[in-house]
Amino acid sequence: MLMDHQRPQYPKARQSGVLVDHVRDETIVYDESRQEAHALNRAASLVWEHSDGTRSVGQLASVLGVELGTEPNEAVVEYALDELSRVHLLDAEAVVDSPDVSRREALRKLTLAGVSAIATPVVLSIVAPTPAMAASGSQNSQGQNNNNQG
Amino acid sequence: VASAPQSKSSLARSRDHPEYARCVAPSRHRTQRRVLISTSRQGSIELTRFGRAVWPVRFTVDAYGLRIGLRASDASLAGALHDTAPPGARLTDHFPLDGTYSVVVEDGPDGEHHLYEDGQSATHSTSVDELLTALQSRMHFRVAVGSRTRLFVHAGVVGWNGRAILIPGRSGSGKSSLVAALLRSGATYYSDEYAVIDDGGFVHPFPRPLGMRDASGRTHPVAPASFGAHRGTAPLPVGLIVVTRHIAGATWGPMPITSGDAVLALLANTLAAQSRPGDALRMLCAAAASAVAIRGDRGDGQEIAHHLLARSTTPSV
Numbered sequence: 522m523l524m525d526h527q528r529p530q531y532p533k534a535r536q537s538g539v540l541v542d543h544v545r546d547e548t549i550v551y552d553e554s555r556q557e558a559h560a561l562n563r564a565a566s567l568v569w570e571h572s573d574g575t576r577s578v579g580q581l582a583s584v585l586g587v588e589l590g591t592e593p594n595e596a597v598v599e600y601a602l603d604e605l606s607r608v609h610l611l612d613a614e615a616v617v618d619s620p621d622v623s624r625r626e627a628l629r630k631l632t633l634a635g636v637s638a639i640a641t642p643v644v645l646s647i648v649a650p651t652p653a654m655a656a657s658g659s660q661n662s663q664g665q666n667n668n669n670q671g
Numbered sequence: 672v673a674s675a676p677q678s679k680s681s682l683a684r685s686r687d688h689p690e691y692a693r694c695v696a697p698s699r700h701r702t703q704r705r706v707l708i709s710t711s712r713q714g715s716i717e718l719t720r721f722g723r724a725v726w727p728v729r730f731t732v733d734a735y736g737l738r739i740g741l742r743a744s745d746a747s748l749a750g751a752l753h754d755t756a757p758p759g760a761r762l763t764d765h766f767p768l769d770g771t772y773s774v775v776v777e778d779g780p781d782g783e784h785h786l787y788e789d790g791q792s793a794t795h796s797t798s799v800d801e802l803l804t805a806l807q808s809r810m811h812f813r814v815a816v817g818s819r820t821r822l823f824v825h826a827g828v829v830g831w832n833g834r835a836i837l838i839p840g841r842s843g844s845g846k847s848s849l850v851a852a853l854l855r856s857g858a859t860y861y862s863d864e865y866a867v868i869d870d871g872g873f874v875h876p877f878p879r880p881l882g883m884r885d886a887s888g889r890t891h892p893v894a895p896a897s898f899g900a901h902r903g904t905a906p907l908p909v910g911l912i913v914v915t916r917h918i919a920g921a922t923w924g925p926m927p928i929t930s931g932d933a934v935l936a937l938l939a940n941t942l943a944a945q946s947r948p949g950d951a952l953r954m955l956c957a958a959a960a961s962a963v964a965i966r967g968d969r970g971d972g973q974e975i976a977h978h979l980l981a982r983s984t985t986p987s988v
Contacts, residue, residue: 540948540949540952541952542952542953542956543956544930544931544934544955544956544959544960545929545930545931545960547929547930547931547934548931549931549934549935549952549955549956551948551949551951551952553948556945558934558935558938558944558948558952560929560931560932560934560935561931562929562931645931645932645935646935647935647938647939649938649939649941649944649945649948650939650940650941650942650944650945651945652812652815652816652942652943652945652946655825655841655939655940655941655942655944656812656825656841656842656942
């Protein structure tokens with residue numbers, strides 16, 4: 522998890538250089554500069570879509586609680602922000618180095634808090650293949666995401 | 672690819688022909704016809720005069736928005752050359768061309784035959800069959816990458832109960848053997864190579880012969896009828912996406928995955944993922960929205976085929 526003094530007070534989702542689409546309640550984001558694609562589950566989508574630079578972590582937790590029908594939990598939002606930061610989907614000012622230990626800590630807090638699977642933010646990622654890669658399957662060809670859960 | 676006879680016929684060649692200069696040794700059989708070659712703005716090469724005389728076989732196809740010129744120096748290759756065209760391609764006489772493939776057949780039993788792609792030497796072989804197979808592979812790959820009207824995903828596809836089963840995976844990942852197993856179990860053949868997806872997320876047939884590997888690893892074309900299957904003709908919505916890899920001895924025990932995960936699995940096998948990411952996302956999301964998706968390692972094909980078809984019978988799986 523990001524330290525309090527590192528975490529942006531009002532996180533803002535990155536809007537430039539990304540293509541966005543939706544499938545069911547998930548969001549697919551394509552990063553044109555990094556040629557990466559990410560699948561955000563509903564919880565991660567809600568945090569990302571409501572991170573407009575005006576809402577605090579606490580306010581985002583409230584939004585998430587209402588949308589998912591759960592108790593507001595800032596640890597969930599913090600974990601989502603860590604994940605979104607890891608895949609470069611927050612504005613540059615909001616991006617802070619996120620060592621694996623913080624994600625493990627965030628995950629531990631989510632577990633201790635008894636956060637349900639539906640409320641746990643998940644971000645899956647792949648590197649978009651070149652035509653040759655797609656043909657040879659040299660990378661991620663079986664659709665294995667490269668999410669690295671610390 | 673249909674069998675093509677080895678040609679020994681005389682060719683209309685010229686010493687001025689750049690392809691001729693690259694591939695044909697001086698011969699007393701050489702003819703003296705002149706060929707004018709010009710490079711179009713798109714970089715393709717077009718015969719501007721005497722083309723029909725020089726190339727006994729010469730035609731253009733429109734395949735998924737790409738215009739591909741095909742030529743052969745031997746009239747006996749006409750049928751085989753037509754058979755290399757992508758399924759669904761139509762003859763056209765519109766220009767400019769997006770690409771050109773030329774087959775130059777050498778005289779004599781020991782001659783090397785040559786394939787040119789956009790005027791550049793691509794490969795050569797003493798076997799015309801091998802050359803045509805290489806041509807087909809290159810051309811289909813080019814169309815799959817450059818299509819302006821559809822999205823091509825490396826995947827095996829069969830139809831079952833009015834829906835498509837998609838098995839994304841690279842060449843050599845066992846798609847064809849799994850598709851063959853599904854065909855033996857009664858599925859309809861759509862493709863063992865590409866899922867061709869439209870704006871609405873429907874999958875269109877790309878039913879070239881299955882590429883079945885023998886024990887030595889060589890690939891042989893096999894008609895779907897050999898497995899008792901029919902070729903699909905109508906576009907289908909996607910019913911099941913199967914993300915799997917072949918592991919010898921693996922027990923089939925798939926787990927459901929989310930639609931987003933499935934979209935990533937398809938995108939990882941999409942040839943235009945980087946060149947048309949917006950289209951890819953839109954089409955893949957549309958395709959996955961109607962589908963169930965599962966992931967798991969598999970052992971041998973026939974067992975899994977029955978499981979997949981049984982799953983696809985139940986919409987709520």
